[in-house]
Amino acid sequence: MEKVVIIGTGCAGLTAALYTARANLAPLVFAGAMPGGLLTTTSIVENFPGFPEGIDGYELMTRLQKQAERFGARVQFGTVEAVDVKSQPFKLTVDGEPLEAETIIIASGAGHRHLGLESEDKLERKGVTYCATCDGAFPMFRNQPLVVVGGGDSACEEATYLTRFASVVYLVHRRDSLRASKIMAERTLAHAKIKPVWDSVVTEVLDVKQDKVTGVRLKNLKTEKESTLDCAGVFVAIGHLPNTQLFKGVIDMDENGYIIPKRGSETNVPGVFVAGDCSDHVYRQAITAAGMGCAAAIDAERYLAARNQ
Numbered sequence: 001m002e003k004v005v006i007i008g009t010g011c012a013g014l015t016a017a018l019y020t021a022r023a024n025l026a027p028l029v030f031a032g033a034m035p036g037g038l039l040t041t042t043s044i045v046e047n048f049p050g051f052p053e054g055i056d057g058y059e060l061m062t063r064l065q066k067q068a069e070r071f072g073a074r075v076q077f078g079t080v081e082a083v084d085v086k087s088q089p090f091k092l093t094v095d096g097e098p099l100e101a102e103t104i105i106i107a108s109g110a111g112h113r114h115l116g117l118e119s120e121d122k123l124e125r126k127g128v129t130y131c132a133t134c135d136g137a138f139p140m141f142r143n144q145p146l147v148v149v150g151g152g153d154s155a156c157e158e159a160t161y162l163t164r165f166a167s168v169v170y171l172v173h174r175r176d177s178l179r180a181s182k183i184m185a186e187r188t189l190a191h192a193k194i195k196p197v198w199d200s201v202v203t204e205v206l207d208v209k210q211d212k213v214t215g216v217r218l219k220n221l222k223t224e225k226e227s228t229l230d231c232a233g234v235f236v237a238i239g240h241l242p243n244t245q246l247f248k249g250v251i252d253m254d255e256n257g258y259i260i261p262k263r264g265s266e267t268n269v270p271g272v273f274v275a276g277d278c279s280d281h282v283y284r285q286a287i288t289a290a291g292m293g294c295a296a297a298i299d300a301e302r303y304l305a306a307r308n309q
């Protein structure tokens with residue numbers, strides 16, 4: 001039986017792995033659908049303390065995994081498909097295989113929010129994407145007009161990154177001011193290749209018939225006017241949804257699916273702890289996720305110590 005199973009290998013999961021490994025608990029860590037978490041899809045991370053020049057998101061996560069493994073964490077590819085936490089030991093199913101654990105740290109992170117348009121779904125990977133760093137360099141986007149949707153830090157980051165490839169980047173936002181941090185917003189709006197399209201939403205991605213992105217249909221929310229904008233790609237950066245479906249009805253969560261800790265990282269089930277973006281819709285930073293991972297590891301360690309006295 002495992003002492004600690006950690007679900008997720010983002011900043012929260014790997015920091016929890018590092019701390020529980022150093023406590024000699026040999027955590028078993030499952031990477032799930034996105035090994036390394038959302039940070040691996042970012043370009044340069046400029047606000048993680050200790051990296052004055054910034055650090056590539058993928059590199060940061062690779063280093064964090066190595067650090068955890070050095071102390072005995074076992075990081076595996078694998079998706080946790082089911083959990084039963086009604087009684088100890090907890091039972092999990094990972095890629096069809098059963099597993100038992102004394103504690104679980106949920107650090108399953110969050111995924112990209114979609115616009116919710118049928119045309120968006122149909123043209124996903126055919127010009128609609130949720131990650132500029134992953135897909136921006138594709139030949140189909142080179143020297144073409146591109147659309148980024150959103151007004152937060154992610155949208156600014158995507159738009160700025162895409163200026164390397166695009167002829168022009170239209171930043172389509174539903175209001176007339178950005179939600180992004182001041183420094184990111186100023187940098188984005190000052191860029192010669194980025195053109196904001198204010199007060200507007202995408203109502204359709206064109207063109208499903210051609211099976212590729214050729215443009216977007218827009219609606220100005222103030223004037224109600226509709227228009228179209230030619231583009232070769234649509235990069236959706238409108239926030240995230242927590243990856244917590246697995247725990248619905250078992251672990252307390254709010255109406256948006258964010259897990260609500262009871263005290264520190266403790267959930268409503270003793271022995272199940274939570275950390276990172278799957279329980280945080282407020283801060284959502286790499287460093288706060290890492291801090292929450294550390295807290296969950298310490299809480300799990302103390303829980304095990306008390307239980308096995």
Ligand code: NAP
Nearest residue numbers: 047150151152153154155157174175179237238239283284
């Ligand atoms: P966010 O801050 O929640 O911003 C989401 C944006 O999408 C908002 O501008 C929102 O509009 C818009 N939006 C939401 N739903 C929409 C819809 N259905 N249609 C059109 N627009 C919609 O998300 P984020 O930018 O992904 O950032 C998440 C967190 O990560 C933040 O805390 C951010 O600071 C952090 N982050 C930091 C960095 C960095 O520091 N390098 C980089 C990326 C992310 P409204 O503004 O009108 O609500």
